[in-house]
Amino acid sequence: MKPIGSSDKMQLIRSDIRGRVYEKSLEMIKQGIHITRLNTGNPATFGFGMPDSVRNALLNNADKAVAYCDPRGMDDARQAIIAYHESRGIQGLTEDDVYIGNGISELASMICTCILSAGDEMLIPLPYYSLWTNAVYLAMAKPVFYHCDEKNGWVPDVEDMEKKLTPKTKAVLLINPNNPTGQVYPPAAVQKVVDFARKHELLIISDEIYDRLIFDNAPFESTAKLAPDLPVITTNGLSKSHIICGFRCGWAVISGPRDLTAELNRNMFKLAAMRLCGNALTQLVIPAAMNDPESTIEMISPGGRLYEQRKAAIEELDKLQAEGLIEYNAPMAAFYLFPKVSDRIKVKDDIQLAFDLLESKHILIVNGTGFGWPDPDHFRMILLPEPDELRKSIRDIGDFLRDYSQE
Numbered sequence: 001m002k003p004i005g006s007s008d009k010m011q012l013i014r015s016d017i018r019g020r021v022y023e024k025s026l027e028m029i030k031q032g033i034h035i036t037r038l039n040t041g042n043p044a045t046f047g048f049g050m051p052d053s054v055r056n057a058l059l060n061n062a063d064k065a066v067a068y069c070d071p072r073g074m075d076d077a078r079q080a081i082i083a084y085h086e087s088r089g090i091q092g093l094t095e096d097d098v099y100i101g102n103g104i105s106e107l108a109s110m111i112c113t114c115i116l117s118a119g120d121e122m123l124i125p126l127p128y129y130s131l132w133t134n135a136v137y138l139a140m141a142k143p144v145f146y147h148c149d150e151k152n153g154w155v156p157d158v159e160d161m162e163k164k165l166t167p168k169t170k171a172v173l174l175i176n177p178n179n180p181t182g183q184v185y186p187p188a189a190v191q192k193v194v195d196f197a198r199k200h201e202l203l204i205i206s207d208e209i210y211d212r213l214i215f216d217n218a219p220f221e222s223t224a225k226l227a228p229d230l231p232v233i234t235t236n237g238l239s240k241s242h243i244i245c246g247f248r249c250g251w252a253v254i255s256g257p258r259d260l261t262a263e264l265n266r267n268m269f270k271l272a273a274m275r276l277c278g279n280a281l282t283q284l285v286i287p288a289a290m291n292d293p294e295s296t297i298e299m300i301s302p303g304g305r306l307y308e309q310r311k312a313a314i315e316e317l318d319k320l321q322a323e324g325l326i327e328y329n330a331p332m333a334a335f336y337l338f339p340k341v342s343d344r345i346k347v348k349d350d351i352q353l354a355f356d357l358l359e360s361k362h363i364l365i366v367n368g369t370g371f372g373w374p375d376p377d378h379f380r381m382i383l384l385p386e387p388d389e390l391r392k393s394i395r396d397i398g399d400f401l402r403d404y405s406q407e
């Protein structure tokens, strides 16, 4: 028998977040080397703990989760999700519009399978978050990347969207607040995307998983609030806001005129029912988590870990920027950063840059090309270590870049 080969689709699937450099870091860890992992947004691995509200809800209710539940999710959980999105200004939701899944990661594939036929296209922000790109490939469709404008807070470039539009374009994806750039789009920028979608009759998918992790009250509007007349799928979840990435707890909410969304809703139900239901244990914590915004607010307020880490990072990064080693947009939400390495460092291969940084400073970052960035001059790092460790890592990155060249 021949070895099992790849399907055509698998040739396209890419995840540099857990790619070759990551594998090398695992080898180094096995050899006993301490690696500062600035590669994945997994807060619990940096000592963040889940809130008591979540722990108690799980422990006190576990018996309620032994049966398969409604394919869309448990009633109490869906009601809590509706109340949350109504508070964000989305109108007219019912329990039939909510789908709870094993993280947005599961729902992304369900959504793309529902809306895309082979050869269809979906507009995806560049730099991209690979989940959505891969989900489009798995649906045998084509991700088409639109630029976000680095010089203008990484906002979506609607003119570029216009250029990338074809008769096969079915949907446009927004990730706001954004991974990997850490930016929150001003409502006027979101409005432009909504107007574009309206003009071209496109479905909008708005991934808002970081909407509770916004710093300094930066203005944010949920896309669906600005588009009550359009079909919108809003995704969100508890992985980051309540530090339960491993629970796998996310959801999708379908809004907009019912005559436009009825078939989409039926298809989502079919796929949800195909896997019987999402993990019921994690759904038990949704009402408690939605009633406990305080634990999240604490993290992003002065004295809270995310706030202080971001502050420390900005202080150090500003120095690297003043020295001309990097250029960056200060993050406004979540814990990601997508800096540009100065042109004078002349990076030709950003995977090599990540390897070299790993070997010389034991710091793991992700190469920018792993987010589809066309030039090898960006990288993504996360801001999850405690302030002192983060400061040291950023200084070490500065020391490394100061002497580095690929010429």
Ligand SMILES: Cc1ncc(COP(=O)(O)O)c(C=O)c1O
Residues within 6 Å of the ligand: 041, 102, 103, 104, 105, 106, 129, 131, 175, 178, 179, 207, 209, 236, 237, 238, 239, 245, 248, 249, 250
């Ligand atoms: C933009 C974005 N969407 C979705 C996800 C995945 O979320 P989940 O844990 O709900 O699968 C992540 C995780 O990092 C993310 O950054």
